[in-house]
Amino acid sequence: MSSLDLLLMPEAWASLLTLTVMEIVLGIDNIVFISVLTSRLPADEARHARQVGLALALVFRIALLLVLSWIIGLTAPLFEVFGHPVSWRDVILLAGGLFLIYKAxxxxxxxxxxxxHAETGPVRAGFAAIIAQIVVIDMVFSVDSIITAIGMAEHVEVMIIAVVIAIGVMYAASGTIARFIERHPTTKMLALAFLLMIGIALVADGIGFHIPRGYIYTAMAFSALVELLNVAAQGRRKKAQAQKGATTTGPY
Known part of the structure; x- marks a missing residue:
């Protein structure tokens, strides 16, 4: 089938829209992880690390899409543990989940x-270590994302376009999220709690107990909304205190 024929298929556009939304939602994990990791770097280094991290995420996803037969093979059972078949996907998710739990x-x-203040060593060493950690988790999230995508679209071209759009949206949002976390330290603890929860979910998937992602993302959205209300309330209190202080110390 030619690309022109694909463009004229309504079902291709429908799958593109659905898959793009799903990739953006699944990419929230990546954005939070990268934002938390880069928060310790200077602004220029942090921006560069986010660019590298998301570029690697794009490369990994497209590369995996180009070897679909190998990706599908990752779900084939390797061995059994207490009657539960274990595949390479399970091993990857289990290892990635344990890494996220440890890091969070x-x-x-x-x-x-x-x-x-205990962080020591030159910035470059920290930058290299952060990029290495981003590479590890990018691989885990990419495998999970692409295996999910395979079940939602039939054409590789549609999958690649959806991934490119999703990474573009993630890139546009990553700077805003990182700056918000930097300005409001309490949100970093919430983001780390999200990563801990995601790590637990990945481990559960790896051992054969699937936790619906809708539950996880609903809990994350609710917690984020509560934190946003808390940040807004704190901002209003600080503004009121500043105005009160200015009035009290003003000339009579």
Whole structure:
């Protein structure tokens, strides 16, 4: 089938829209992870790290789409554990989930203990380490994303276009999200809690217990809404206190 024929198919456009929305939603995990990781870098380095991270996410996803037969093979059982068939996808999700749990717990510990000053070493070393971590989690999220996409679209061209659009939206949103987390430190703890929850969900998937993503994203959206209301309330209180202070100290 030619590209022109594909453009004239209503079902292709419908699958493109559906798949793009799904890829954007699944990409929330990636954006939060990258934003949290890059929050310790200077502004220029953080922006560059986000660019590299999302570019790698795009490369991984397109590369996986071009080897669909291999990706489909990842779901084939390798062995059984207590009667549960285990595939390469399960192994990848399990390893990625454990990594996310470790990383989120480590960052939460730093935030609670207040030992952010313990970070040592040159910025370049930190940048390289962050990129390495982004590469690892990009691979995990890419496998999960593409395997989901395979069941929603029949044409590789549609999948690639959806992935490119989704990464573009993620790139446009990543800077705003990162700046918001930087300006409001309490949101970083919430973001880390999201990553911890996502890690647990990946581990559950890896051991054969699927948690519907709709439940997870609904909980994340509700928590984010509550945090936004809290940030807005704090901003209004600070503004009122500043105005009150200016009035009190003003000339009589």
């Amino acid at each position: 717990t480590h960052e939460i510990h730093k935030g609670v203990e207040g030992d952010d």
